[in-house]
Amino acid sequence: MRLFNRHDSWSRLDFFARLLAVMVAVGSLGPDHLTADEPPARKIDWRASGTGGAVSAGRSTEVVAAALDVLAEGGTAADAAATSLLGLSVTEHGLFASGGEVPLLIYDAKKKEVKVLSGLGRAPLDPRAIEWFYKNGIPSGGSMKSAPVPGMVHLVSTLLIRYGTVSFERAVRPTLAILDRKARDWHPRLAVTLRKLVEAERGAKGSRADKIAAARDRFYKGDIADELEKWYIQVGSFLRKKDLAAHRTPLEDPVTVSYRGYKIHKCGPWTQGPYLCQTLSLLEGYDLKSMGHFSADYLHTVVEALKLAMADRDEFYGDPKFVKVPLKQLLSPGYARMRRGLIDPKKASLKRRPGDPLAGRPLRGPLVASNRNYTIPVQDTTTCLAADRFGNVVAATPSCNLVGNRPGPPGVTQGNRLRSLNTTPGHPNRIQPGKRPRITLTPTLVTRKGKPVIAVSVAGGDLQDQVTLNVLLSHIDFGLAPHEAVVVPRFATGHHQGSFDPNPDRSAAFISRGGVTMHEGVPEPIRRELTARGHKLRVVGGAIAHPVMLVIDPKTGVVRGAGDPRVGRRVGVLSPLR
Template identity: 50%
Template sequence: MFPRVLMFALIFVLISFTARSQDDRARPTRPPADSVIGWHASGKAGAVVAGGAESVEAGMTILQNGGNAIDAAVGTLLALSVTDAHLFCFGGEVPILIYDAGRGVVESIAGQGAAPRLATLEHFETKGGIPRSGIESAAVPATLDACLTALDRSGTMSFTQVVAPTLQILDRGEHPWHADFARTLRRLVDAESAAADRRQGLRLVADAFYRGPIAVELDAWSRAHNGLIRYNDLATHVTRVEEPVSLDYRGHRILKPGPWTQGPALLQALQILEGFDLSSHASGDADAIHLQAEALKLAFADRDEFYADPLFQPVPLSLLLAPEYADARRALIDPDRASIERIPGDPAAGLARLDPDRSTVRIGTDGPSLDTTTCIVADAVGNVVAATPSGWSGVLAGDTGVWLGSRLQSFNTWPNHPNVIEPGKRPRITLTPTLVLKDDAPVIAVSVAGGDAQDQSTLQMLTNLIDFELSPSDAVTAPRFNSEHLVGSFGQPAPQLGLLQVDPRVGDEVLAELEARGHRIERSRAPVGSNPTVLRIDPETGLLDVAGCPDSRRHSAAY
């Protein structure tokens, strides 16, 4: 009798646990007490560094509930669309790099929406150009599908589980649109509940937003307010999973998204710098700043000339990253004198300079845009995610609660230029996360906010960590510089040739030396240019060390 009583009791407990398990996992506990949120942290079980503190808490909660780094990164991104809503919106974009430890691969999730079918060059020429804000500058929303793609390929949790922390934030109702957005997210949760398994559930969430009732509502709202997005733009949206672009730098493999971002320009600059012995200098001395700034000038001149959506325009990336081309470009750097020319190269001919008559670059009138937020997550089993979410200056799509971004402004309206606006084409964006491998395992991740400054600060983070052997905390707080010697990505303002913004903490002697070499120095208060976040993994101990620039209100936690 007694064993049978025990058996029935055990069965009852198992049935009760099974019935509650889905609800329990969708109702997260708080992160562990030892994961205090600050600007830097370290631990071995998991780490998150991002923008708003509550977004970091969301990611840590998901890790604590048994999710992996991909689950936690998606939860962090969804929360960032609320906590950092002035920098990143749910209707915006997010390129994502994922190291999947189980498969031993790095994948680039191309979370950038295309121009709507109505977004033609002729349309914007009649408008006098692409507006910097408002309904007509919105690309097709890409964030949700990028997150679902990441979960599908490398995650373990459902959308319902990873969106739970965001709903908790929204339910406080701190802004009028929060209740509408929460209602839209719960409609997606309801769509997922009809699924037989996790992967089907993710597809049902995507269908509800891009091909179901929410897409119909976004179409109707856009039509009523003279927007360009239509149902067929949403229904045909695809998130591409791509091979990252990569090259070796001082024994490390640096990986970036493709030339639909500015990411490969970082690789070009590093390849040029490999010909100089940076480690013989100190971080922040005149020689180190000068060499890095001059390499960036050359790399960004090629970015402005050649980078675009490779689905629409062949980008000569293998030629741009050829060692012989880097040698030719490196020879243009004078160690004692700053360049005051914008000098694109001619990779097809292997020449250091492009014939000026062959350049299709023109100049606009608008200024810089410092948008975007950041997200890096790692877990104990080796998964790492670096993402750079963005979307700002857009519009609220009625009672859906979904904010749309303004990314079409990253196109230009120059006929025959690779990045000229075309329907269905992705704009060449500044968003550009970074992963670094050593011996085929991740050791560094970087995510930076700040428009054209993003890869400039990423370069400084990598040289600080690799060449100058700084800690993540020291890397993100070290004085930085930012060159304006480039065509701006937002409205295409003219390059300010030779202009170098520098944190005056480098010292008067360094500033005077840079001026003596011909740099036009602008003393700027920290943070200069951008808002970096960094993860470093000790390959021997597994320690996860994360830091975010405290002047930029970045937040970190680990346990």
């Protein structure tokens, strides 16, 4: 049974898209819809298409507009992304912050390559701090003891130096305008800190890159670092100035897999990203299109593939600077073939089933999966995409995971990302001095014939790559446009360990044995069939995670973008199509 058959799929999808457009137009999905006094050469809405570049920046029309200004001035996607990230650290505070984390993928049109910037802070370098965590546990409910080194400022600086054309002062100008309105008590303090960076940039000699580096160094090595260290000591954080001074934003190669003629690019195993590649490798062995979009066979097959890939995520992933992750074996076609054979087409697995890639065996276990109520607080993430008219594309997933942490005297806010590590002896993601936590933040870039064609960013913790998979399959396998792919019903499994639970007993961190969260838009007969196959369904009416998507036509330069309007996502374009 199909949710959308060949004859009625497009009419139903068009009706849904038109209904959402009307809701946005009348303001029922938020106050930030397009206004009549905006320049005619741009459009900002939940969906937009244009030829002059595109930006999606969380839920903020103001930040999207500021980034479009940078593109209109001749800036690159990197310039627009840097402007967006600085702005989002204020407008999306709680989901992101100035002391947060930003994994980022960029396609460089000149070099014709995809690279990764790891804007992720590390654990403290002091071995005594690490000893404390092993003795007392990593706090999971909100604590500055769980704060990593702040990564955002270094990431933005590195992005501008390596791929940008504008100054830090230009990129931060819209953010300062927002802060100067003093809507929150910490806004003036952060404005002072950011203006110190501008002051350092103005006073430095040398190239544009040298000047941006001077601004960055004032934050990580100068008087701002002194102020941060004083705050760390006051609130009981283990971070010190030496941790700030040692911080870097590495430039890395992406993890890449081919799927139906496309190349999917993800950040490394210090994120959960590679498991999306593993899932696609499993699914390439199935004719999903013939199953029918949202048929019971389709949903069952995708969920079972996700379970297998996420079991490997939980078993093997960690910071590759500290642990040897067998990515070559995990992503090999032979391993995918072996693992594919574990999927029973008529029965949901209730076991945790990591593989044994080094021994060339499909199973390392299987292991018993626990079943419990997940009570660890999770504070979400935001989204950021940018594409320019020169062919450069950026995908980033900014976050901070605050969970109660408050801004310090410099106005900087840091989160709880160290709780994504654990204290399990021998585990690849156990906490060590200077180690990056294995995070859920996971942007996606897709190329075809060497050109960028898709960019995706999703907010939603462990749901992020599951929902990325939803929208990619809807587009690649079923031909849905971006504005359709981000609004059709979504689904995700809880059959995995929670990425925000540092419990040293990793079996106790398992969320939901056989659990599947599914939107009520999937017809009830299909849901009944999935239940009969053993899936433990939880049906919801709201959005499952928050996706945004750009699709680029490399021949025409047209960028089509969309973000789920039910959660207020915004996309802006220059030179919009009529």
